[in-house]
Amino acid sequence: MYSHVDGELVAAEDATVSVRDRGFQYGDAAVETLRAYGGQVFAWAAHAKRLQATCNALGIDHGLSERDLRGRVHATLAANDLTDARVRLTVSRGTHSGSLTPDGDADPTVVVVTDPLPRGGVDGERVWSEPATAVTAAVERVADDALPSVAKTHNYLNGVLARIDAGDADEAVLLDADGRVTGGAASNVFFVDDDTLHTPSLDLPVNPGITRWAVLELADDLGVPVEEGHYRPRDLRSADEVFLTNTTWEVRPVAAYDDTTYTTCKVGARLARALAEEVEARHY
Incomplete structure (x- = not known):
């Protein structure tokens, strides 16, 4: 399995972020959980809008376009040969010196992780087994x-x-x-x-x-x-x-x-x- 870490596809066993990353230290990160069906993300525009709303609320400027973020998601799906999957896209404020107050020149950490799910749609299989x-x-x-x-x-x-x-x-x-x-x-x-x-x-x-x-x-x-x-x-x-x-x-x-x-x-x-x-x- 591969993850997408800061612009590069990395084997799962090598996919790491710094122990000083603010997402790890303080939960200072935005996250979106998406669903891929047939190789494409469902309601991408809505997810991208909500991700940006979270980043705005936190004051995180990741500097990436929607096209770039979506490209990273699809690259991760393709690298793992997945068409139906759960996708977790996270944007943390990045690595800082240790102060609770964010640095102004942070370099955000962007990670995409995927997990296989059954086919969706009319002929698909439910993820849950019972009510x-x-x-x-x-x-x-x-x-x-x-x-x-x-x-x-x-x-x-x-x-x-x-x-x-x-x-x-x-x-x-x-x-x-x-x-x-x-x-x-x-x-x-x-x-x-x-x-x-x-x-x-x-x-x-x-x-x-x-x-x-x-x-x-x-x-x-x-x-x-x-x-x-x-x-x-x-x-x-x-x-x-x-x-x-x-x-x-x-x-x-x-x-x-x-x-x-x-x-x-x-x-x-x-x-x-x-x-x-x-x-x-x-x-x-």
């Missing part, structure tokens, strides 16, 4: 004014601690300081009540997931009513169905949330099928 279980985490979501939710960074401690708290459950659902649902540790949350699709709105500390965006677009195409708002765990518990979205899982139904179980995911299944058809049309 998810989820629980409400005792860990609170970091407030937006402490760490902007638009920023996807190397610092995943909030999610890591929530997943630890969740124990054997597949996902932890985090609440904000006012007890409102924000999403999963690594996913966006949707629920259906009276045939209307609901998801936490982006004025909360909610990560603007790319699959979240795609599902909302598809719901509009299918005529599924959508409401974005502020919800409590009781809203999920009283819902007809709940599902999670992220780049790797795509659309994953929830079988149990806390002490509530769900026996159907009809709207989620329609949206999962529509997403598979979109991927099939675009990439295969």
Whole structure:
């Protein structure tokens, strides 16, 4: 396997970054997880826009064009002979002297790592083997004014601690300081009540997931009513169905949330099928 490190393809065993890299030392780095189908990245423009938003929030100027970044991603896929894969693209502030305050002349570190995934689309295979279980985490979501939710960074401690708290459950659902649902540790949350699709709105500390965006677009195409708002765990518990979205899982139904179980995911299944058809049309 090969990784792409600072402009060069490097064998996995030789792919390293400095121990003084700020992404390693402080989590001072932007990250995007992408999905490749049929050799091409899904929704590249949306991912590139979110990566730039993270870099802007952190004040990281990597100086690379979208074309260059995309070229590095595709070069890594080609080097590993992968057409269907999970891709992790990271941009750290680079190596500094050790002060918490960033140096003004940093040289960012850019890394691309890939892992094989099954074929996607209509004839593809799901990454997950069964519906998810989820629980409400005792860990609170970091407030937006402490760490902007638009920023996807190397610092995943909030999610890591929530997943630890969740124990054997597949996902932890985090609440904000006012007890409102924000999403999963690594996913966006949707629920259906009276045939209307609901998801936490982006004025909360909610990560603007790319699959979240795609599902909302598809719901509009299918005529599924959508409401974005502020919800409590009781809203999920009283819902007809709940599902999670992220780049790797795509659309994953929830079988149990806390002490509530769900026996159907009809709207989620329609949206999962529509997403598979979109991927099939675009990439295969």
